[in-house]
Amino acid sequence: MFYCPQCGLKSLETISSKKLFCGQCQFTFFQNTAAAVMVAICCQDELLVATRGRNPGIGMWDLPGGFVDPDESLENAVVRELYEELDITVTAAKYIFSNSNTYLYKDVEYKTCDAFFVVELDEKPTVQAQDDVAAVEWVKLADVDITRFAFESAKKAVLKLREK
Numbered sequence: 001m002f003y004c005p006q007c008g009l010k011s012l013e014t015i016s017s018k019k020l021f022c023g024q025c026q027f028t029f030f031q032n033t034a035a036a037v038m039v040a041i042c043c044q045d046e047l048l049v050a051t052r053g054r055n056p057g058i059g060m061w062d063l064p065g066g067f068v069d070p071d072e073s074l075e076n077a078v079v080r081e082l083y084e085e086l087d088i089t090v091t092a093a094k095y096i097f098s099n100s101n102t103y104l105y106k107d108v109e110y111k112t113c114d115a116f117f118v119v120e121l122d123e124k125p126t127v128q129a130q131d132d133v134a135a136v137e138w139v140k141l142a143d144v145d146i147t148r149f150a151f152e153s154a155k156k157a158v159l160k161l162r163e164k
Contacts (some may be wrong), residue, residue: 004107005029015148029102036101036112037077038065038154039093040161041086043121046138047161050085053134056104057150064133067112074115086136087128093117101153114153118161131159 002012002020006027014018020029040063041048049061066087068077078093096116103110129136141162146155 001083001116011093017076024153031111033111033113034064035074035077036103037062037068037081038116038157039082039090039112040118041079041082041121042118042141042161043124043138045074045140045142046124047141048086048127048136049139049144050129050133051135051137052132052150053129054132055106057083060150061148061154062150063154065076065114066132078117080120085129085131085133087130087145088125090119095121096102096157099153099156100149103151111134112153114151114157116153116160124140125141 001010002028003010004012004022004025007022007025009024011022011024012029013023015021018031050064052058052060052062054130064082066081068074073092079090082088082090094117096118098113098115101112101114102110127136144158146158149155
């Protein structure tokens, strides 16, 4: 049982994987999937990979991106996240596909829907690892070891990118 956000009692019971119900005040709580974006920044035959600076997956690879803020579009989240994490500004990102993901943070499991975008560049920009990114590196797409990625959705995104 969990505490009800409406009446404050420890009376919230799980009805399904996304629905909880309070038998005391009849409040229904829905646990919805969080939206997130991830971006493959490509320059010719190389991909920019980020090393995670925080858990989950500290020290593992990831694609730049993150959670979509309330009242923010996916496209605006792409621009904001790339600026926050890499100090770069992009004007065009192409949506490729979305994928479900599980994000385990401090023993709480969050379900996300990760929207995958690609940014194609003619020249490599100067990037600065910031926020929750510990480091960045350019890797030939053919040489990317997908087992180094922290999340399944990023692995699937890189595999999809290789199909192009």
